[in-house]
Amino acid sequence: MDSLNLWLILILGGLGTYLLRLSFILIFQHFKMPDFMERILRLVPPAVFSAIVLPELLVCDGSVQFSVTNLRLIAGLLAAVIALKTRNVLVTIASGMVILWLLQYLVPIFIR
Amino acid sequence: MNTSTRSQFLRGVRDLLPILLGVMPFGLIYGIAAVNAGIPPLQAFLMSSVVFSGSAQFAATQLIANGALATVVIFSIIVVNLRHVMYSATISPHFKGMTIGWKTFLSYLLTDEAFAMTVTRFNEEPEMPHKNWYFLGAGMALWVTWQASTAVGVFAGGQVPANWSLDFTIALTFLALSVPSIRDRSTAVAAVVGGVAAVLLRGMPFQLGLVTAAILGIAAGYGVDRWTR
Numbered sequence: 001m002d003s004l005n006l007w008l009i010l011i012l013g014g015l016g017t018y019l020l021r022l023s024f025i026l027i028f029q030h031f032k033m034p035d036f037m038e039r040i041l042r043l044v045p046p047a048v049f050s051a052i053v054l055p056e057l058l059v060c061d062g063s064v065q066f067s068v069t070n071l072r073l074i075a076g077l078l079a080a081v082i083a084l085k086t087r088n089v090l091v092t093i094a095s096g097m098v099i100l101w102l103l104q105y106l107v108p109i110f111i112r
Numbered sequence: 113m114n115t116s117t118r119s120q121f122l123r124g125v126r127d128l129l130p131i132l133l134g135v136m137p138f139g140l141i142y143g144i145a146a147v148n149a150g151i152p153p154l155q156a157f158l159m160s161s162v163v164f165s166g167s168a169q170f171a172a173t174q175l176i177a178n179g180a181l182a183t184v185v186i187f188s189i190i191v192v193n194l195r196h197v198m199y200s201a202t203i204s205p206h207f208k209g210m211t212i213g214w215k216t217f218l219s220y221l222l223t224d225e226a227f228a229m230t231v232t233r234f235n236e237e238p239e240m241p242h243k244n245w246y247f248l249g250a251g252m253a254l255w256v257t258w259q260a261s262t263a264v265g266v267f268a269g270g271q272v273p274a275n276w277s278l279d280f281t282i283a284l285t286f287l288a289l290s291v292p293s294i295r296d297r298s299t300a301v302a303a304v305v306g307g308v309a310a311v312l313l314r315g316m317p318f319q320l321g322l323v324t325a326a327i328l329g330i331a332a333g334y335g336v337d338r339w340t341r
Contacts, residue, residue, distance in 0.1 A: 013185070
């Protein structure tokens with residue numbers, strides 16, 4: 001990506017984020033958020049986060065790899081279990097990375 | 113700053129300290145991931161003060177690494193940050209009576225962590241004096257830590273070899289964030305539809321698949337929400 005586009009992302013992404021933060025503190029401070037908006041907003045994190053994660057785990061070199069040799073899928077599934085149990089972002093990241101490194105080291109030894 | 117405003121400022125800083133332990137490595141990982149995604153160090157570092165939002169910065173990094181169109185990256189930053197509208201609405205009653213100057217500046221410091229901590233305290237102690245100074249202390253503590261840890265990450269990022277697979281930390285971050293966001297049937301449907309659609313639509317140019325999949329997920333979740341209500 002060229003430098004002009006990166007600056008655009010910085011400025012517009014930053015401005016947009018700031019306006020969202022300012023929204024009900026200043027801009028709409030005398031309004032109450034409508035019920036349907038509240039219901040839509042709580043669906044944003046699960047939809048967006050899983051749309052980012054799932055392709056990262058399933059897709060390898062452009063095609064879906066639903067197999068045990070897809071190490072990122074295995075590490076990701078185990079990390080999901082850890083996330084469910086601990087509900088801790090850092091523990092999940094750290095253990096997911098360690099699992100991936102272990103798999104990357106061990107699997108080539110057993111599968112030749 | 114007089115004694116009582118200073119003590120409220122310092123109280124805000126102190127209350128946020130335990131959270132900083134979790135923020136530091138996160139900023140470090142962002143800095144490393146951003147540089148490894150090919151973002152020049154200056155822009156990678158500035159993103160932390162201009163956007164000042166971990167999850168949006170991670171999403172942008174991921175999209176830039178995959179060659180997304182700038183419009184798609186900007187749109188995704190905004191979609192990822194839509195939750196701040198909820199924070200803004202929730203904390204707004206506690207900011208009543210502050211000057212426009214305070215509201216304008218404190219809004220910039222409204223992050224997941226600062227929001228979660230301060231709103232809990234404000235609800236426990238509705239009559240707390242100088243809420244503006246308290247929030248400023250908490251917000252600034254987080255801001256300084258985020259800038260410093262990002263700077264270290266950006267500096268270290270260039271030295272990390274590619275076979276460490278550190279880009280995987282981005283997927284793991286969002287995995288960890290998505291788990292607590294799934295609380296009932298409609299949020300679960302939003303996650304499943306959003307995720308599966310993103311896999312199916314991955315061929316769309318400029319990473320448009322991500323945004324489309326997120327909208328489909330939100331629509332499906334909203335449908336279930338209305339249906340079951």
